[in-house]
Amino acid sequence: MSIRRKIDIPHCEDCASRLCSIFNDLPSEELGKINHSKGGNLYKRGQNIFYEGTRPSGLYCINFGKVKIYKIDQSGKEQIVRLAKAGDVLGYRSLISGELYSSFAAPLEDSLICFIPRTVFFSLLQTNANLSMKIMKILSQDLKSAENRIANMAQKPVRERLAEALLILREFYGLEDDEATLGVALTREDLANVVGTATETVIRLLSEFREDKIIALKGRKIKILDHISLVKTANIFD
Amino acid sequence: MSIRRKIDIPHCEDCASRLCSIFNDLPSEELGKINHSKGGNLYKRGQNIFYEGTRPSGLYCINFGKVKIYKIDQSGKEQIVRLAKAGDVLGYRSLISGELYSSFAAPLEDSLICFIPRTVFFSLLQTNANLSMKIMKILSQDLKSAENRIANMAQKPVRERLAEALLILREFYGLEDDEATLGVALTREDLANVVGTATETVIRLLSEFREDKIIALKGRKIKILDHISLVKTANIFD
DNA sequence: TTCAAAACATGACAAATATCATGTTTCAGA
């Protein structure tokens, strides 16, 4: 029996996340090209996938796990600008605009992430018009949600933003088997860095939600008890 | 002499903004297709170019003028999420993602805006791989600046955000002949809706900047007197 | 030119939220 810890990276054909990725309808031959050139790495909490200010040399693709994309200000405070899950790609924004990374990326939990060299990615883009269209759609969706967040940050109080963040997490990462507990367990600090507020404020508001029987808390696990009230608290209308 | 007010729309070949637009290197024949199918309209302050929730039927292209793209919350408060100028296209985000418009667009000053039907735009996308790449780059840039704004809204006080907004306006719309006055004259309210704060707060802070000799104010015209101090006030480091 | 509406301006005050301090609990590594 082998001692090596290195996780086996599946062939792209067998990738559990392929069907929900941008490569879902890529012809076998093209997929082979990716598979041949790709590398893979298991990232643990505390490691970084890439750093702001460094040059992108390829595209990351999440086999399993959950990832945060974030910025850091002078005082060291994080702001999470985007989240990603299995099947999602990372680093396409900087790769396409030909710039240095403008954010950091790090796993929220142990994550297996493949790496596709930039030359391979760009040659796929050239030959596969459909792939371009998919990238454009991802960028469009990202831009839409980013602009929604700008408006929310400007116009909504923290309480509403936190409630909305819980709903977004539910939507994005899904629920556990009990159909009520969020499928992702963020620290209070990470949650604060999503919402754009102080950690203490998130702690206080979560306690309020719990007192109001809207959620239940068990460590980092958040269970939605009263979805209707949560939607009302988020004050969503569009 | 003709009485009609209708402004003559130039042929795309002669469009003053073509060289700085995504169509700058399109072959003559393709440009002819656009020109043949396009319409044009002069929009004045108070009119809308498109509305959130309506279906995009084509792409807008600014011949001259300045445009704001904004959202409105329940209480009727605007948040400006993006700005545009001559040569820029509008409405590509929703068009590409195949959704209803997620924002409003309106001119900041009298603007001549052409309209390219969606079928024409999509057929250009199919045949012209270079155009796809340009759209991707625009989306990437928009996403980058949107994510920067998210971080700023979360982490920076209003004073710094306002100073940064003035620098961004300077960069984006340029300066007048005196090399100091911003090339765009926003109302205090529009400026507040860019920064994401109350109109009164913008008025107060602009007065402070004037007292500190950083800017001079003449109606809606803002003249930058001390660029260095403005950069310091914006507290930019990246 | 006039006049009403919009924009600008400023003060007083209230509300939301950050910060600081302190203590407890949880968790991961030795």
Next chain:
DNA sequence: TCTGAAACATGATATTTGTCATGTTTTGAA
């Protein structure tokens, strides 16, 4: 299993910023 560090929690307080009120100035349309 132990133990130190990180995460969680809560109170007290300070600060920022929004809101409301009021008055002035500017602007654009008749």
